[in-house]
Amino acid sequence: MTKQAGVTLAERKRQLVSDELSGAALRLLARKGFDAVTIDEIVAAAGVSKRTFFRYFASKEDVVIQFLAGMGAAMRAELAGRPADEPPSVALRHTIRLSIDACADHADQALRVVQLILGTPSLLARFLERQAQWRDELAAEMADRLELDPRADLYPQLAAGMALAAFGTVLQQWSDSDGAEDPADLTDRAFEIIAPALDAVA
Known part of the structure; x- marks a missing residue:
């Protein structure tokens, strides 16, 4: 004890x-x-x-990247916990919203960190490395959810890649607006665009 x-x-x-x-x-x-x-x-x-x-x-670089450290695990856990009958676009939107909402909860600091990452080549490279790791983790989870073979089926990697592309686009837009845009609203708008492709597998 x-x-x-x-x-x-x-x-x-x-x-x-x-x-x-x-x-x-x-x-x-x-x-x-x-x-x-x-x-x-x-x-x-x-x-x-x-x-x-x-x-x-x-x-x-590690000081800044620590800000992102838990995001990948949290997103995979969120995706794993979504209802099994939920359309892929809805499950992935909630997954990405988890990280977006975490940023919004600490908006001032998060915005400055995001701007720092996107505006510093060495940090952006580290961020993209993280995203590649997250893509593999989310793809594995999507394959499990849909009972697909991740080695033979293109869908899991493409779906995870589209979701993370939406995530990156939202962060860029939020950064460029200096926080004026609502990141949650941007996320919903982004997923409205990619939802038809995400849900085509269903």
């Missing part, structure tokens, strides 16, 4: 330090731009050592 409490306390402390570092970094990066901020500035703002920074993150 004591050991478990100690592990829990250690994990909570680690999360607090990680959150403090992330918050300090994102505030600086959003204000000054990615290339203008040094790790020394980040650790000074967070009140920790550079050694502590590198215990949590390998680079400045």
Whole structure:
């Protein structure tokens, strides 16, 4: 019992330090731009050592990409939990809306992070790498839902790719509007366009 409490306390402390570092970094990066901020500035703002920074993150890019870290798993879990008889377009729209709504819940910070990612080539490359991983995970889930062979059938990868293309388009539009557009509304509009193709398999 004591050991478990100690592990829990250690994990909570680690999360607090990680959150403090992330918050300090994102505030600086959003204000000054990615290339203008040094790790020394980040650790000074967070009140920790550079050694502590590198215990949590390998680079400045990792600080920003952590913002996206849980999205893939959360989207796959959401898709897995959707009703089995739901049309693919509806299931995938709810799946993408999960991440969009998470951004909207922290709109100011999320918008700045999205703008930072889309406007910084190295971060955009990392984001696209993440999306490729998410596509494979969502495709595997779609194949299970529809009892398709993911190696022989084109549909699962295409469906996941279309859903994530909608996700990326919504983020770009939201970023370009500087937050004036409603990302949830943009998501619904995007899925109205791609729904006929997504549901053709049914």
